[in-house]
Amino acid sequence: MSNFFDSEIVQREMKDIHELQTIVYNASHDYASLNREDKIEHIENLTELLDMQRVMYTRLSLSDDPNAKKMKAELEKSVILYVSETIPKADLTIKAIGNQWYWSYEYPDYGDIVFDANMLNDDELSDPKLRLLETDTQIVVPVNKVVKLQITSNDVLHAWTIPAFGVKMDAVPGKLNETWFKANQEGLFYGQCSELCGPKHAFMPINVKVVSEKEFEDWIGFAKEEYASSNIDLYNNTFEIAQK
DSSP, rough: OOGGOOOHHHHHHHHHHHHHHHHHHHHHHHHGGOOOOHHHHHHHHHHHHHHHHHHHHHHHHOOOHHHHHHHHHHHHHHHHHHHSSSOOSSEEEEEEEEEEEEEEEEEEGSOOOOOEEEEGGGGOOSSSGGGTBSSSSSSSEEEEOOOEEEEESSSOOOEEEEETTTEEEEEBBBBEEEEEEESSOOEEEEEEOOOOOSSGGOOOEEEEEEEOOOHHHHHHHHHHHHSSOOOOOOTSTGGGGOOO
């Protein structure tokens, strides 16, 4: 099949795909403000983009040309990037703020829920294997819900990262970045700051607890009262689902 592969032609077509993808990506972010005609055009562009990607992926998959394999990998990455950067309608918004050297979190959908998450010392760990990973408070989110994450920083560059969710986004002072995730199973998930941010860079872990919708509603009720204080301990006996 490699005899039928023309690298120059495919590169031009790949460029067309990238240009259309940029148009679709920009319109997706402003979709709510589009008028009726622009929304129709956006849907038509999205349909055309999906068709072009499908046809191109098939062509590249059928060729054993080394350039085809590279282009196929490039196409796959661009699709993944588009999906990850296109935020669906969110069920919940959380704001994460990087500080030297801890994270602060806000739940703007639920009023004044604001708290810090600091790394636990070695003598406070529930398990020695969780050294540099456990925090004194946790983000709590409901399972199977779209969580929009807004990320910024109060000082230097940080990066909010949870490998299990496929999420890594820079926290930049003066800029609000956005990403999203949807956890499909309950449990406790760990991450760390992934941008060198000073001598205590390794001491900025991230904990996300995924619970049932009922447990999340109970936690929100708890958090609205308890997070009026700056000294919150979700591991004590005042609230069962926040325990290990």
